Amino acid sequence: MKSVGIAILASVLAPASAYLITGDTVNCRAGPGTNYAVKRTYSKGTDVTITCQTSGTSVQGHAIWDKTSHGCYVSDLYVETGSAGYVTGRCGTTTCVAPKSNQATVDLIAEFEGFEPNVYTDAAGYPTIGYGHLCNDATCSDVKYSIPLSQADGMRLLADDMARFERCITAMTHATLNLNQYGALVSWSFNMGCGAAETSTLIEWLNGGEDVNTVLAEELPRWVYAGGRVLQGLVRRRNAEIALAGAATDDGALPAC
Structure with missing residues (x-):
């Protein structure tokens, strides 16, 4: 009886990590979202061990995803x-390495931003230089290249700025x-800001x-206002971003890991 009591106590104190699958056929994916590749399928009643949980694509209002012992x-x-x-620890915050934009994206951003070798004040009143680089102060002291910028250094500064987006x-x-769809989003966020995106x-x-090109074709035209008027x-x-996204390419961008 003593050994049975100890076993029961141990089972109560042990962290619960194994849970039953409730759906008839449930896909286990490479990442926390419905667009990730299916790695395996669980049938209803399968006992799975959850190693950690994270946020991801909302499914019927549920945005938590469980990582199983199958990875x-x-x-x-x-x-x-x-x-x-959450019933267990959060999954590690491993950061995927962001893909580099292709030349078509660089060309699109450079064309619409335009190049200015010297510091100027943009339409919103911010000190700016190069291809739309917003400076930290009136002298652009944050810019590591000599001012006035050469066009080559302007492109280097543009690459530095694009990396953030x-x-x-x-x-x-x-x-x-x-890569073309990704580039359209990079250009859009470069123009509108990461927070707004x-x-x-x-x-x-x-x-x-949702279908990527359908979403871009419907949603990007909404982002044409400044000061309450269409520019x-x-x-x-x-x-141009919609056209870039629709251009066929075999080069993949996301998911990056």
Whole structure:
């Protein structure tokens, strides 16, 4: 009796990590989203061990995904954890390396930003230089290249700036994108800002599994306003981004890991 009591006590104290699959046929994916590749399938009643949980594509209002001991992810909607919240530790925050934009994307951004070798004040009143680089102060002391900029240094500064937007698009987007679709998003976020992109319905629809080019064609034209009025320069840029996204390529971009 004593040994049985100890065994019961141990089972109560042990962390619960094995849970039943509740869906009839549940896909376990390479990442926490419906656009990731299916790695294996679980049948209803399968006992799975959850190693960690993370946020991902919302499935019927459930945005938590469970990583199983098989190394793939299942929507928490289909796992009987007894809670709508987190029941175990968060998955590690390994950062995917953002893909570099292709030349078509660089050319598009450079064309619409235009090149200025000296510091100037943009339409919003910010000190700017090169291909749309927003400076930290009136003298652009944050720029590591000699001013006035040579065009070559202007392109280097543009690459430095684009890297930030490549990282934010990679971090916020769970859809599968080719390099042209990715480039359209990089150009859009470069123009509108990462914060605006992250909270947009455009990214929401992409992460919800909608067709990429359909979403871009419908959502990008909404981003043509400044000061409450339509700017033709923004109309042209959005059209160019839609055209870039629709150009066929076999070069993949996302998911990056």
